[in-house]
Amino acid sequence: MSSKTMNIVQSINSTLDYMMTRDTSIILLGEDIGIDGGVFRVTEGLQKKYGKERVIDMPLVELGIVGMAIGMSLTGLRAVPEIQFQDFIYTAFDQIVNQAAKMRYRSGGEYNVPMVLRTPYGGGIRGGLYHSQSGEAYFAHTAGLTVVTPSNPYDAKGLLIKSLRLNDPVIFLEPKKLYRSQKQEVPEEEYEIPIGKASLVHEGNDFTFITYGSMVPTVMNTVSKNNLDADVIDLRTLVPYDGETILNSVKKTGRVIIVHEAPRTLGMGSEISAFIAERAIDYLLGPILRVTGPDTPFPYRLEEHYLPNEMRILKAVHKMQQYR
């Protein structure tokens, strides 16, 4: 089995390339994605290979990028719009929520929108308020959207291939902080990672950490550095999330700590903790704890205080250790 060492940027780039060669209906559009290869270089070289008509440099209009992608996806193409930073997506929110997400339902299944909307999200790159947001909850709250976020190069490939084969809109959130921070062996042959299936990236008995995307390495480092006997669940898909894997782990450990970068109020952690409380409260040995970004805008100079880190995770661990 041949493989290559890659970071997430290289993994997504080569996967797009692989899929575009095999599925001629795939078409890319976004700001600076062509000649410039994208501001994070995720689409580097693709315009040169596939042409300006298939890797489209777009005028500066997010609602137009997504709107056009929807129209393309309604008419025989499989559009992959890129929103340069997730922070810029909001003018396209109407298109995402009221067109893409509802098309299959409102047309009684006559129409569907096979679109994979890629966008880098999250902080950790000194981007301040408008280059750091984690808005996954907005999308997770909308019926009709599948929300995916890989945390490593291997998963990025398998999740992207699977997303590009779904016949419904996918919000593909790429943790930009991790774009180049880690390398991993990525098999050259194709493979799919199923939607709705979490990955148990570390196994143990005392704690269940539930996390995803940019926070996975932070949690993993904390666990290994401190020899915590813990399950770490990387959700990978936020909608639909993997309830089964969560429950199996919670029933084993009885102690749950949910970690995400997005603000706490009504973040994914709220949903997951309600889900656990509804179905496994008898197994819990202590309260469900959340370690998340605060309910503040994302600060520029103080981002290391905003982002959940080892110290804050350990604080939750110590609090949890009081419950036996």
Added chain:
Amino acid sequence: MDEKEKIIDGYRAMVLSRTLDKKIVMSQRQGRVGFYTPTMGQEATQVGLSMNLEDQDLIFEYYRDVPLMLHRGVKPETIIDQIIGNSDDKEKGRQMPSHYTAKDHNFMSVQSPVATNLPPAVGAAYSIKYQKKDGIVIATFGDGSTSTPDFHAALNLAAVFDLPVVFLCENNKWAISYPVEKQTRSEIWKKAEGYGMRGVLVDGNDLLEMYKVAKEEIDKVRVDGKPVLIEAVSYRMGPHSTSDDPSKYRTDDVKEGSDKDPIVIAERKLKMLNYIDDQAIEKIKVEAKERIDRIFDEREKIAAPKPETMFEDIFENSNWIIDEERGEIL
């Protein structure tokens, strides 16, 4: 179909639409229908455009486009099923009345937020061009829509990419209670120039004029593949919807049968051309009324959609969350 037949056929669709319109409004008053956005007054605009369309053309319509749909061959049954939301409705009774889908005639699915159909229409035109298919895209909207960011984005993008889109602004002078004079300081058709595309103004109350101007413009789009903005001026003779009382905000109503009514204008012109006479007009109207009355009574008897259909078509394949919720509710 020769020119004369084509024009008479257009007139017939206008009458059919007007008849259906009045039937639905009356049924709403009788409590048989929940809601409706009447289309009365815009028949000539839509039919005049539709007379120039081909089967492969794609239409991103809005909620007042019943005449366009009927002229293009969508059956009144399809409209009525949607209005009632019965189990034969293609949308399975999910959308409030006036939000049609008719894929078999290349009509997209209507949404409520105005003008959000325009950027997807541009994407569809890109698709046609990219895949080297035949056909053009029609995107329709009202005067109020011209204030939205979607209108701006769509016109700019269609122009930048040289795409075959006909933007039809059905200027019926009113966006619910808000008059077009307050919607914009410029003339709508003239905005086209700012986007680098052709723009044209036409009397949307006059079937023959609309047919002629739309033909010139659509022929150009088919040849050069570039977009056009057509502003067709008509008048919303009815309220915005059955929930709206226009007497609160306007007094200049155009009454049915007055000399500003597009059907009256069409009849006058067709008679001048000796295409039809009073007897033929009467026959068309009687036939339309009998047809609509019969169909409406028939469709009303069809059962409501089954509750479980509420949980279908969210995704191609359902997921455990939806399955569980279905189990809890049903």
